[in-house]
Amino acid sequence: MEQSVQIITVSTRDLDAARKFYVSGLGWEPLLDVPGEILFFQVAPGVALGLFDAVKFAEDLNTTGVTGPAGLTLSHNLPGPDAVDRCLDAAAEAGATILKPGQKAAFGGYHGHFRDPIGLIWEIAHNSGWSVDADGRVRIGLVEP
Incomplete structure (x- = not known):
């Protein structure tokens, strides 16, 4: 595959x-x-x-008993901490529950988390070591903001 x-x-x-x-x-x-x-x-x-x-x-x-998301986080990377805070604010205004306000992250960037109304958890992050090459390849580095 x-x-x-x-x-x-x-x-x-x-x-x-x-x-x-x-x-x-x-x-x-x-x-x-x-x-x-x-x-x-x-x-x-x-x-x-x-x-x-x-x-x-x-x-x-063709089954029963399938529940919503658990142990899953979708992440959205933004260009800076201010953009992270604005995105978290917009999500809260739209009805999300803030689980973690924007703050310095252990990986060396800045992030926060929200849960949408159906239970899906989003990480909103800034990591200056994150980039996407012209061919679509993702690069992840642990770099301070």
Whole structure:
């Protein structure tokens, strides 16, 4: 199998809350919105995030008892600490719960965390050692801000 991910799909018990938070609250534009079933957003070149109604998600997997996200964090890297704080503030205003306000991170950057209304945890970070080459290759370094 090729080392590649094009779609990250997360089960949610409240697709309407997800839509309200991401579309109305944060201003994200859906790639596809099927009410009562699934909502897709492009989150990077060639990468989409799908938020799938939990019942439909379980049906699609031909199983039962599938719950929402656990032990999963999506990260969003920004150009500086001020941008991190502004993003955390915008998320809180849109309905997120701040789990960790912006602060110096153990990895040498600056970060904070929020939980969206469906339980998905986001890390909002600045790491000056993070970069993406012209060919899309990610570089991660541990560098002070």
